[in-house]
Amino acid sequence: MPFHRAIPEQKPPGKAAGGLGAYVEMEKLLNIAFVLPSALAICGLAGWWVGNRLHLHWIFIAGIVFGCVVGLYYVIQQAFAAEKVSRKIDSTQNGTGKGSGDQQP
Numbered sequence: 001m002p003f004h005r006a007i008p009e010q011k012p013p014g015k016a017a018g019g020l021g022a023y024v025e026m027e028k029l030l031n032i033a034f035v036l037p038s039a040l041a042i043c044g045l046a047g048w049w050v051g052n053r054l055h056l057h058w059i060f061i062a063g064i065v066f067g068c069v070v071g072l073y074y075v076i077q078q079a080f081a082a083e084k085v086s087r088k089i090d091s092t093q094n095g096t097g098k099g100s101g102d103q104q105p
Contacts, residue, residue: 047063
């Protein structure tokens, strides 16, 4: 008797209740926009404070650079995650921009 694997059911991506799904996506994208300046400011202030305490003013520059690197890493990570979600939602399109029905060669 041959073994047949069960075909997994494809469920559409879940939406938040009502019209809140758009607000959730907007919040995720706004988070991306605020992370880089926030990381820059926090690390810059921390570098300034440590530099004044230790009398090494170059630490302020190191704090700024560290804030840029960490913020940019997080922004890229969140952008890839948002891209992955948007591709999952747009999986009904076939790449032509016309959707899954009525394909013309």
